[in-house]
Amino acid sequence: MGDEDWEAEIIKPHMSSYVPVFEKDRYSSGAHGDTFNRTLASLSEMDDGYSRRDHFMRSRFASGRSLGNRDPGESNKRENTSTMGDFGVGRSFGNRGFSNNKFEEGDSCGFWRESSNDREDNQTRNRGFSKRDGYQDGNDSEASGSFRRSGRGSYRGCRGGFGLGSPNSKYEQDEGTQRSGGIFGSRRSALSGVGKGDAYQSRSGSGSGRGGYKGLNEEVITASGKNSWKSEAERRESGDTQGPKVTYIPPPPPEDEDSIFAHYQTGINFDKYDTILVEVSGHDVPPAILTFEEANLCQTLNSNIAKAGYTKLTPVQKYSIPIVLGGRDLMACAQTGSGKTAAFLLPILAHMMRDGVTASRFKELQEPECIIVAPTRELISQIYLEARKFSFGTCVRAVVIYGGTQLGHSIRQIVQGCNILCATPGRLMDIIGKEKIGLRQVKYIVLDEADRMLDMGFGPEMKKLISCPGMPSKEQRQTLMFSATFPEEIQRLAGEFLKSNYLFVAVGQVGGACRDVQQTILQVGQYSKREKLVEILRNIGDERTMVFVETKKKADFIATFLCQEKISTTSIHGDREQREREQALGDFRCGKCPVLVATSVAARGLDIENVQHVINFDLPSTTDEYVHRIGRTGRCGNTGRAISFFDTESDNHLAQPLVKVLSDAQQDVPAWLEEIAFSMYVPGFSGSTRGNVFVSIDTRKNYQGKSSLNAAGFSSSQAPNPVDDESWD
Numbered sequence: 027m028g029d030e031d032w033e034a035e036i037i038k039p040h041m042s043s044y045v046p047v048f049e050k051d052r053y054s055s056g057a058h059g060d061t062f063n064r065t066l067a068s069l070s071e072m073d074d075g076y077s078r079r080d081h082f083m084r085s086r087f088a089s090g091r092s093l094g095n096r097d098p099g100e101s102n103k104r105e106n107t108s109t110m111g112d113f114g115v116g117r118s119f120g121n122r123g124f125s126n127n128k129f130e131e132g133d134s135c136g137f138w139r140e141s142s143n144d145r146e147d148n149q150t151r152n153r154g155f156s157k158r159d160g161y162q163d164g165n166d167s168e169a170s171g172s173f174r175r176s177g178r179g180s181y182r183g184c185r186g187g188f189g190l191g192s193p194n195s196k197y198e199q200d201e202g203t204q205r206s207g208g209i210f211g212s213r214r215s216a217l218s219g220v221g222k223g224d225a226y227q228s229r230s231g232s233g234s235g236r237g238g239y240k241g242l243n244e245e246v247i248t249a250s251g252k253n254s255w256k257s258e259a260e261r262r263e264s265g266d267t268q269g270p271k272v273t274y275i276p277p278p279p280p281e282d283e284d285s286i287f288a289h290y291q292t293g294i295n296f297d298k299y300d301t302i303l304v305e306v307s308g309h310d311v312p313p314a315i316l317t318f319e320e321a322n323l324c325q326t327l328n329s330n331i332a333k334a335g336y337t338k339l340t341p342v343q344k345y346s347i348p349i350v351l352g353g354r355d356l357m358a359c360a361q362t363g364s365g366k367t368a369a370f371l372l373p374i375l376a377h378m379m380r381d382g383v384t385a386s387r388f389k390e391l392q393e394p395e396c397i398i399v400a401p402t403r404e405l406i407s408q409i410y411l412e413a414r415k416f417s418f419g420t421c422v423r424a425v426v427i428y429g430g431t432q433l434g435h436s437i438r439q440i441v442q443g444c445n446i447l448c449a450t451p452g453r454l455m456d457i458i459g460k461e462k463i464g465l466r467q468v469k470y471i472v473l474d475e476a477d478r479m480l481d482m483g484f485g486p487e488m489k490k491l492i493s494c495p496g497m498p499s500k501e502q503r504q505t506l507m508f509s510a511t512f513p514e515e516i517q518r519l520a521g522e523f524l525k526s527n528y529l530f531v532a533v534g535q536v537g538g539a540c541r542d543v544q545q546t547i548l549q550v551g552q553y554s555k556r557e558k559l560v561e562i563l564r565n566i567g568d569e570r571t572m573v574f575v576e577t578k579k580k581a582d583f584i585a586t587f588l589c590q591e592k593i594s595t596t597s598i599h600g601d602r603e604q605r606e607r608e609q610a611l612g613d614f615r616c617g618k619c620p621v622l623v624a625t626s627v628a629a630r631g632l633d634i635e636n637v638q639h640v641i642n643f644d645l646p647s648t649t650d651e652y653v654h655r656i657g658r659t660g661r662c663g664n665t666g667r668a669i670s671f672f673d674t675e676s677d678n679h680l681a682q683p684l685v686k687v688l689s690d691a692q693q694d695v696p697a698w699l700e701e702i703a704f705s706m707y708v709p710g711f712s713g714s715t716r717g718n719v720f721v722s723i724d725t726r727k728n729y730q731g732k733s734s735l736n737a738a739g740f741s742s743s744q745a746p747n748p749v750d751d752e753s754w755d
């Protein structure tokens with residue numbers, strides 16, 4: 027297909043109009059006074075650590091087995107071009123399968139014409155994996171949100187309907203004229219494809235509620251010509267622009283207990299979490315707990331934990347829960363899918379139950395005790411569902427608000443009572459600006475995906491949040507930060523939000539990639555990617571697969587293309603209306619569309635049952651993004667697979683960091699990749715400080731040196747000044 031054709035392909039007129047029915051050891055971490063604790067939960071972990079290093083050395087210097095060497099003889103073969111259902115050709119999908127050159131690049135056509143401003147990645151590609159400084163656009167905004175999740179604590183099922191909440195007179199004043207999208211539908215042109223009887227419609231449109239997640243090249247330029255940190259969608263909602271008003275009201279989640287406590291099973295590797303190396307640094311580290319009982323939670327909470335199917339703590343929970351219960355500030359870094367959400371929700375709820383919160387009741391100005399922020403709408407919705415699950419049967423009321431939905435709806439949710447406010451940053455600041463939320467009672471601020479929340483995209487909003495009138499100072503509140511990745515420069519910025527004696531918990535393995543995810547890198551040229559993708563998907567069959575691409579346009583294009591290939595596919599990206607995004611996620615969750623093509627908007631946090639494969643059609647530009655993306659599979663002790671297409675024309679600069687991530691996670695490193703990595707050798711490259719043992723290290727060590735840290739901990743005077751490195755405004 028020629029360059030000029032791809033747009034046409036997207037809007038093929040014969041396609042049916044698509045209405046996406048997306049559904050979708052007694053861890054004495056040391057006695058008081060210890061400042062640095064490292065726990066080896068078992069001796070085997072020690073062995074493991076050594077073997078891992080050994081493995082790394084071997085993989086670096088031995089030629090190794092190539093997992094994806096190109097075989098020109100095979101390259102032109104297209105083995106499974108049959109229609110949907112013709113999957114399972116009897117070959118293994120594991121390494122063997124790949125080394126068999128079955129998934130090799132061909133010479134099929136496939137031009138990508140990408141506008142440079144279509145990227146949704148957090149970083150530009152040419153930065154390379156290891157470079158983390160100063161990324162994000164100035165107006166990256168929150169992205170997605172949905173009330174649905176089929177994983178733990180969420181309800182499942184396809185949802186085709188949209189909540190058509192009746193506009194409330196008073197709060198409708200905030201909305202202005204409803205112009206497009208939302209409950210009245212969009213005027214966007216639908217483009218469609220067909221897959222398994224379902225049509226695919228996608229494409230960014232001009233409808234209200236779209237957007238909300240802006241990548242580096244989606245900057246919004248303000249009248250003054252300066253980049254605005256606020257997204258276009260949020261500015262619309264707050265009336266900053268004349269753009270279409272957002273009218274979408276998300277459907278309420280099911281209220282029945284079964285739905286609230288729906289969860290998926292922990293996987294075969296869940297018990298292996300016990301062997302993960304944990305490091306806690308800072309002063310006076312409270313001892314870790316081994317069981318939920320040791321947390322001394324109230325009966326209702328314990329009952330909810332049991333109903334949620336939690337019987338055993340994950341490492342991040344073992345360490346974080348006592349720290350939060352002890353009133354300490356915390357920065358916690360643990361691998362994807364290892365239960366960070368409960369690690370902050372449970373102790374916060376326990377405190378609320380202990381202290382007694384004001385029972386929810388209608389009030390024009392609500393004063394929540396806890397504010398939780400996350401970078402995407404879908405993620406914050408998911409966190410809300412977890413909060414609702416764990417607070418079930420208590421007087422604590424959780425509320426979620428996010429962009430792309432009607433502002434009046436958010437306000438209506440809040441005024442009914444709000445103890446825990448789950449919000450995306452833009453909507454949160456709007457609501458605070460409208461004086462529907464008072465901050466005086468705030469005792470807990472949680473930044474999930476904290477590195478993302480503090481980067482240049484959201485950092486300014488977070489800074490505004492903590493500077494809002496009424497917001498208790500950091501000494502008077504508890505601030506908690508969680509992520510699977512924590513670049514050092516972002517950790518330094520975090521100091522402004524945290525008390526100087528905050529604790530740092532690092533759980534996990536080298537490089538941060540979850541070891542339960544089998545990673546495979548295939549050499550695939552740009553023009554062969556589509557063919558390879560189809561080949562892989564046909565082999566996968568109906569197993570849930572997320573396909574990550576670099577740009578929103580490409581997400582549309584690939585989703586349409588797959589539908590044409592009769593592979594039931596949906597897509598999620600920042601140019602889709604919120605309603606469409608939620609439906610897409612719902613369709614993916616319930617298995618109606620087993621393939622979800624996504625941009626970076628879906629890379630973080632999403633906990634979707636049974637995602638067995640992640641395919642990086644395009645490699646992301648940073649290791650952190652890679653780690654988060656592949657972390658959508660292999661969650662909670664389950665296993666998963668990640669396949670990444672490596673284009674030697676454009677990805678060679680990623681070879682070195684990629685080799686490191688693979689080695690650190692004890693994955694096979696293809697010989698060809700090592701060769702490229704060596705050829706691209708950059709003196710001094712270390713693959714970042716995350717390389718050796720832990721997911722992330724406490725950067726305070728870099729300021730003081732490890733020994734002094736062990737001996738003396740930190741003092742505020744030694745804490746980094748976050749504003750030194752980066753301009754926030």
Ligand SMILES: Nc1ncnc2c1ncn2[C@@H]1O[C@H](COP(=O)(O)OP(=O)(O)OP(=O)(O)O)[C@@H](O)[C@H]1O
Nearest residue numbers: 178336338339340362363364365366367631633662
């Ligand atoms: N102790 C536990 N027992 C059983 N299941 C658990 C436990 N803790 C968490 N889970 C489940 O594990 C899954 C992953 O948890 P969660 O989404 O909190 O991971 P995470 O560490 O925040 O991941 P990410 O880094 O991708 O955001 C969820 O379905 C959650 O309900």
